[in-house]
Amino acid sequence: KQEVTQIPAALSVPEGENLVLNCSFTDSAIYNLQWFRQDPGKGLTSLLLIQSSQREQTSGRLNASLDKSSGRSTLYIAASQPGDSATYLCAVDGANNLFFGTGTRLTVIP
């Protein structure tokens, strides 16, 4: 069974810093990998979707990479802002099932 791990579980950084969130998965047979953010009391907001044939995706200050062979993905956030404070989750799509990581709770300190 696919297992998805996110490290660290929590992260605090001062405003303006660049940061990297990590996601690892055990089964490299995936269709795609998605990154989401969750704000307190809210549902998930989709950030980036990387198809299995892709290496990375970029959206604004966010860049996500995918290395299927090593079972890893990273989410890079440039020039962090207090509004980036949220929980970030990755999810691996493996044939009609989604496997979620446990999330990284990010706090950006003004």
Place this chain on the structure above:
Amino acid sequence: GAVVSQHPSRVICKSGTSVKIECRSLDFQATTMFWYRQFPKQSLMLMATSNEGSKATYEQGVEKDKFLINHASLTLSTLTVTSAHPEDSSFYICSAQARTGEVEKLFFGSGTQLSVL
């Protein structure tokens, strides 16, 4: 850890029929549950937020009369796809929110693959 049970895992139905999907939090009370769907090769998208005892809040573009959500208890939310059509074929997944002290965590069901013929 907290477990969310979602049933059925797969359903095939004829066009025009209604399908009910259940989402249960097994060992915790979930005041808020979320319903999502994912079309092939697309991102998971939030459909609606369900709060126990009140009407669900639907995201823009999601028809509330077509996707009926009932959250009658703190451990059960249901999504009914009414008069399903082939374009409703999708992967539906629920999540339940648990609070431990100041920390909120989301726990996910295993998803339902709906195929409408």
